Amino acid sequence: xxxxIDATSLHYRHLNExxxxxxxxxxxxxTVKGVRGQRYICxxxxxxxxxxxxxxxxxxxxxxxxxxxxxxxxxKGNTQDGVANTMNEGKIVIEGDAGDxxxxxxxxxxxxxxxxxxxxxxxxxxxxxxxxxxxVVAGSAQDFxxxxxxxxxxxxxxxxxxxxxxxxxxxxxxxxxxGTIFIREHIDPRIVGKEAAISELSEGDWRELGVLLDxxxxxxxxxxxxxxxxxxxxIEPVSGRPYGRLYxx
Amino acid sequence: MKRYEMPPSFxxxxxxxxxxxxxxxxxxxxxxxxxxxxxxxxIKAEHARCVACHRxxxxxxxxxxxxxxxxxxxxxxxxxxxxxxxxVYRQAATGGILLTAMGNAMQYESIFxxxxxxxxxxxxxxxxxxxxxxxxxxxxxxxxDSLEFEQEGGYRLKTEVPPQIRxxxxxxxxxxxxxxxxxxxxxxxxxxxxxxxxxxxxxEGGLHEDLYPYAENIIVQVASGRFGVFDKYLRAAAAIExxxxxxxxxxxxxxxxxxxxxxxVAATRMIPAGxxxxxxxxxxxxxxxxxxxxxxFALKESVEYSKPISVKIAAVHNIAAIACGVARAGADIIQIxxxxxxxxxxxxxxxxHVGIPIEIAIAVVDxxxxxxxxxxxxxxxxxxxxxxxxxxxxxxxxxxxxCAIGTAALIALGCRxxxxxxxxxxxxxxxxQRPELYGRIDPHEGAERLVNLLRGWSLELKEILGAxxxxxxxxxxxxxxxxxxxxxxxxxxxxxxxxxxxxSC
Numbered sequence: 001x002x003x004x005i006d007a008t009s010l011h012y013r014h015l016n017e018x019x020x021x022x023x024x025x026x027x028x029x030x031t032v033k034g035v036r037g038q039r040y041i042c043x044x045x046x047x048x049x050x051x052x053x054x055x056x057x058x059x060x061x062x063x064x065x066x067x068x069x070x071x072x073x074x075x076k077g078n079t080q081d082g083v084a085n086t087m088n089e090g091k092i093v094i095e096g097d098a099g100d101x102x103x104x105x106x107x108x109x110x111x112x113x114x115x116x117x118x119x120x121x122x123x124x125x126x127x128x129x130x131x132x133x134x135x136v137v138a139g140s141a142q143d144f145x146x147x148x149x150x151x152x153x154x155x156x157x158x159x160x161x162x163x164x165x166x167x168x169x170x171x172x173x174x175x176x177x178x179g180t181i182f183i184r185e186h187i188d189p190r191i192v193g194k195e196a197a198i199s200e201l202s203e204g205d206w207r208e209l210g211v212l213l214d215x216x217x218x219x220x221x222x223x224x225x226x227x228x229x230x231x232x233x234x235i236e237p238v239s240g241r242p243y244g245r246l247y248x249x
Numbered sequence: 250m251k252r253y254e255m256p257p258s259f260x261x262x263x264x265x266x267x268x269x270x271x272x273x274x275x276x277x278x279x280x281x282x283x284x285x286x287x288x289x290x291x292i293k294a295e296h297a298r299c300v301a302c303h304r305x306x307x308x309x310x311x312x313x314x315x316x317x318x319x320x321x322x323x324x325x326x327x328x329x330x331x332x333x334x335x336x337v338y339r340q341a342a343t344g345g346i347l348l349t350a351m352g353n354a355m356q357y358e359s360i361f362x363x364x365x366x367x368x369x370x371x372x373x374x375x376x377x378x379x380x381x382x383x384x385x386x387x388x389x390x391x392x393x394d395s396l397e398f399e400q401e402g403g404y405r406l407k408t409e410v411p412p413q414i415r416x417x418x419x420x421x422x423x424x425x426x427x428x429x430x431x432x433x434x435x436x437x438x439x440x441x442x443x444x445x446x447x448x449x450x451x452x453e454g455g456l457h458e459d460l461y462p463y464a465e466n467i468i469v470q471v472a473s474g475r476f477g478v479f480d481k482y483l484r485a486a487a488a489i490e491x492x493x494x495x496x497x498x499x500x501x502x503x504x505x506x507x508x509x510x511x512x513x514v515a516a517t518r519m520i521p522a523g524x525x526x527x528x529x530x531x532x533x534x535x536x537x538x539x540x541x542x543x544x545x546f547a548l549k550e551s552v553e554y555s556k557p558i559s560v561k562i563a564a565v566h567n568i569a570a571i572a573c574g575v576a577r578a579g580a581d582i583i584q585i586x587x588x589x590x591x592x593x594x595x596x597x598x599x600x601x602h603v604g605i606p607i608e609i610a611i612a613v614v615d616x617x618x619x620x621x622x623x624x625x626x627x628x629x630x631x632x633x634x635x636x637x638x639x640x641x642x643x644x645x646x647x648x649x650x651x652c653a654i655g656t657a658a659l660i661a662l663g664c665r666x667x668x669x670x671x672x673x674x675x676x677x678x679x680x681x682q683r684p685e686l687y688g689r690i691d692p693h694e695g696a697e698r699l700v701n702l703l704r705g706w707s708l709e710l711k712e713i714l715g716a717x718x719x720x721x722x723x724x725x726x727x728x729x730x731x732x733x734x735x736x737x738x739x740x741x742x743x744x745x746x747x748x749x750x751x752x753s754c
Contacts, residue, residue, distance in 0.1 A: 016550060039543070044551020046480050065547045068480035082534055085547065086471075088479045101534045105475035107519060123533045124474060128519040148529050150520065177525060240524045241507050247596075248345030249672065 003027040007057070008034035015041065023047050035059050037080065042090075045069045059083075061099070064092055067109070081118065084111045088131065093219045097139075106133035106152070114220045115160075117141040119169070125179060127151025133179075136216045143169030146181050146235070147193070155182040155209060157227070172196075173235050177242050181235040182209050184227065195242040196235050205234055255338050256321045257296035261305070267313035268292060274305035274314060279676035279686050280669070300667040304676035336597070347597040350670035350680075352497060352589045352634060352656060355601045360608035360737070361640045365750060367731040369718040376720050378711035384721040385707055387651050388413040389488075389628040390557040391581040411581060412556050414468075414487050416651055417446030418707040419722055420641065422699075423586075423632050423655030424470055424492065424561065426454025428505045428514045428526065429593030429670065431687035434662060434679050437695025439463035444696065445703045450653070453492055453503070453528060455517040456482050468559065471548065473502060474528035476518040480551075488582065489548050490559035491541070493532070496590025496633035499563030499604045502530040503594070509673050511682045542578035549579070557581035564588060564610035564633065565603075569617035576623045584653060585610050587633030591656045593680060594671035607633045608647060612745045615648025615727055638709035647745065648727040661702045662695050 003022045007015050015038050022030055028051045035041070035057030042053070043062055047069035055063075055075045064073060065085035078096035082104065090109040100118035103111045108131030116139035123144060125133035133152030138159050145168050146154055158167040167185045174193030182201070189198055201209070206229040217224040261282065270291055274283045280300055286293040299316065306314045323331050336347055369375040376383075390413035397407040422438050435457060438449040443466045450468040455477015460467065464485035471478050472492040483489060494500065505514075505526035515522035535541050545558050559582035560575045562568070568585065575583050587607025592600065611631045618624040631644040632653035641652050660666065663677040670680035678689035714720065717731055725731060733750040734742050742749055 013550065040547050040550040043547050044480060044483065044553075061543055062547045066478070066480065066483065066551045082543070082547075085534060086475045086478055104534045105478075107475075107479070120533050124529065126475075126520065128521070144533075147533070148527060150524070150527070175527065175529075177527060178521070243504050243525065243527070244506070246346055246504075247348040248339050248343035249348060 001027055001029065003030045005030065005032045006034055007032050007036070007038060010038070012038040012040050012060070016043070016045075019053075020045070023049075023051060027051060030054070032056065040065060042067050042069070042071065042073065045071065045090075047071060064090055078115070084109065087111075087133075095220065098137075100142075103133060103135045103154075106135070107131055108133065110134040110215075111136075112216050112219055113137045113139075114222075115139050116165075117145075117156075120144045120147065122146045122149060122152075122154050124148045124150060125152040125154060127179060134212065136212060138216075138220065138222065140165055140167050141169065144171050144174065145169065146173045146176060146179070147171060148175040149173060149177070149179045149181070149237075151178040153180050153182070153208070153212065155212065156184065157213075157224070158184045159222075173237075175242060176235070176237045177240050178237060180205075182232050183235065184231050186233055192235060195238055197238050198233050198235055201229050201232050201234050206232075254297075255335055257299065257319050259299040259301045260296045260317050260319045261294040261299060262315040262317060263292055263294065264311075264313040264315075265291070267311040269311055269313075271310060274309055276685075277304045277308045277676060279304070279674040279681060279683070280672075281674075300669045302665045302667045302669075302676045348594055348671050349597040349600055349668050350592060350594055351666055351668045352591040353601050354668070357588075357606070359634070360606050360741070360745070361634070361636075361643050363735050363737050364608070364643050364732050364745075364747065365735060366639070366642060366646070366713060366717070367733070368716040373718050375718050376715040378708075378715040381715070381720055383711040383714055384723070385418045385710060387416045387419040387722060389416065389559075389582050389630065389650060390414060391627060392625040394625065412554070414448065414557060415446070416448065418703055418710070419645060419651035420635075420703060420706065421448045421468070421630065421651060421653045422450060422658050423590075423653040424450035424452040424468075424490065424495075424584075425593070425655055425659075426452030426470075426505075427457055427517050428452075428454040428509055428682070429680060430659075431675075431678055431681055431690060432457055432459070432513055433687055433690035433692050434659075434695065435460060436692035437662060437690060437699060438658065439466065440692060440696035441699035441703070442466040444700050447703065448487060450490060451477075451486075453477075454505075454514065454526075455519060456485070457513065457517045461485055470561075471544075472528055473530070473532040474526060476520065476526060476528070479519070483548065483552055486556065488557045488559055489552065490561055490582075490584065491532075491544055491548070491580075492561045493535070493541070494561065494563030494565075494586065495592060496563045496586030496588050496604055496607070497592035497600045498595040499565050499588075499599075500530060501596070501599055503528040505594075506671075506673075509682050514682060538574040538578050541575065545579040559584055559630070561586060563590070564605045564607055566605060568605065568610045569613040572614040573617055573621055573623060576618060576621075576627045580627055582628045582630060583614070584630040584632060585614060586653075587631070590633030592670075607631050607635075607644065609741075609744060611644055611647045611649050612729070612747075616746060638706040638713065641706060642710055642713045642725065643732060645722065645725050646728050646731050647747075648729070650726065657702065658699055661698045662690065 037060040039060035044066040050070040062082040068088040081099035083102040097115035103122040105124040107126040119142040135154040173196035176196040391411040453472030469486035560580040561584040588604030628650040631649035675681040678687040
């Protein structure tokens with residue numbers, strides 16, 4: 001069942017009410033047209049059934065914040081800040097760029113960014129039991145990528161960058177104490193937090209990343225077959241207890 | 250290194266005539282002070298480990314044990330108090346940040362203890378609370394600026410009133426996480442909250458699945474680590490609190506050490522067992538009032554505006570302006586934690602030296618919110634050293650809608666304020682995650698003790714109201730003319746909006 005919602009001049013509260021109603025009525029394929037910066041789209045949504053949602057326009061801050069639903073949200077454009085904030089379940093495919101603090105404290109679901117990502121992306125990303133925050137950025141990400149990361153998997157591919165644009169900013173993985181980051185460049189170790197260490201990918205890592213890249217390539221209609229293992233580095237925490245020796249008991 | 254070690258702070262005296270070496274004390278002590286000396290055939294004590302928690306003393310069937318302060322002398326120096334010398338010894342040995350727990354242990358003067366309450370005499374009769382009804386019921390949440398009514402066929406409220414939570418007495422339990430506290434303590438608090446008609450606050454440790462049946466009496470916290478935050482948690486709760494700061498450690502984050510992250514704590518926080526639970530100092534999605542507003546409304550939107558959103562902040566120098574910002578950010582409740590507020594673990598240096606007293610914070614925030622026409626939009630909850638019903642009455646007279654108690658609730662469960670919560674060795678089972686220790690808390694008994702405490706305070710509060718000649722807590726709220734200061738300087742009195750004792754109305 002195809003449902004179309006026109007978001008033109010619609011306050012986010014009413015847009016979400018319409019979306020909740022449509023999902024409750026069993027809609028599985030929803031298109032929202034005319035999105036112009038409405039915040040909190042799908043925030044806190046839960047849903048029994050999987051459904052796909054296509055957003056035409058620019059969603060505002062906190063798209064899918066606290067979301068816990070088997071929804072696949074495709075954004076045909078850029079997003080603002082805080083996409084997938086504390087998201088537990090769901091999949092967000094952004095065809096353009098994502099703003100700052102995207103994927104903050106995400107515990108499950110996937111965040112695929114077809115362009116570049118802003119600052120502080122994936123801070124405190126987590127994993128728990130069968131859930132793991134999964135973030136892939138096709139282009140570059142700015143400072144504090146994966147700061148305080150506690151679990152999950154994140155990758156930056158460095159594609160389509162402007163000349164001189166670094167693949168990732170400074171303070172990457174500072175305070176990291178869980179999870180894995182893959183970066184498709186042998187970056188200067190000085191931009192990585194001292195709580196994390198850089199290493200080569202194992203065959204197992206490459207297989208795991210490969211599965212993720214295949215899904216990313218399909219969702220964003222990109223050919224990633226030219227990427228190879230030796231281009232990537234892996235960042236993992238040195239210890240699950242980075243601050244264990246900080247205190248005098 | 251031995252020669253640098255400090256002498257023990259406490260000494261256990263075991264009356265050998267009374268002791269029958271039953272070894273009960275060796276089981277009771279969570280800190281490993283007492284053991285049985287097989288060779289000598291008697292109990293021996295390693296005094297240096299003793300924290301004066303009294304557990305062995307209370308549970309010795311022979312009453313053979315006494316805990317005493319060690320009387321070792323230091324050369325006197327007003328410039329070098331003993332605790333500062335001992336801090337240096339500890340840091341010289343470890344190179345670490347000194348860790349402690351509970352509230353500020355420094356000798357700052359309590360303002361509560363310098364304020365006295367009013368009572369009626371002759372010209373205005375007092376009310377006998379044993380005969381007259383006394384209203385303590387308190388609602389927390391945002392109030393509309395005005396009310397509109399429809400008149401057709403009787404009056405009907407037209408204005409949409411924002412969601413409120415109802416307290417039968419103006420006391421809540423402070424935010425204390427599962428992790429900092431043991432599960433039986435959380436169960437005690439939850440049962441007590443339900444019986445007494447008040448609320449438990451989960452802190453940032455998530456809500457254990459056994460406690461979901463109590464959710465109507467639970468405020469859930471969303472802190473910077475977002476531990477245990479998911480849809481069911483947000484939807485189940487009576488209210489949601491965004492934790493920005495805590496009185497014991499304003500401006501800094503929290504590290505729950507991996508040793509305290511057992512299976513129960515891990516499942517509730519939704520993190521792997523044995524890993525550190527790190528809460529960053531700020532929420533990294535909140536760098537401004539506008540960002541806070543964004544999180545407030547993301548939460549409101551997530552629960553479809555069905556429950557109030559609280560914001561907890563620590564009392565710091567510019568608290569009045571900060572609280573106004575928080576009110577403008579859309580918070581329905583502001584919880585302010587004074588510098589004596591407790592913690593399960595904090596650097597000593599922060600706990601003892603950062604922040605301002607709750608008495609001052611409440612007075613200036615209430616005043617500023619009134620001046621800016623925002624007071625009805627938020628309820629104020631005061632916490633951080635509410636030690637008795639007198640403190641409660643004084644805080645309410647200064648402008649709080651209700652107060653939160655943490656340490657007082659733990660003391661009701663046996664806590665001796667030994668300030669060793671972070672070690673996980675609590676002999677009373679309050680802050681330990683060791684099953685042999687936390688099994689000592691019986692949630693039914695615990696709840697009964699907490700309900701008793703709340704009942705006692707509520708009765709006292711009614712006596713205070715009656716003496717003041719009013720029959721509702723609402724009439725005391727923000728009523729600073731019912732307070733007088735003794736020995737407070739003029740500027741402090743002015744800031745508090747309170748007259749000196751002897752001044753007439």
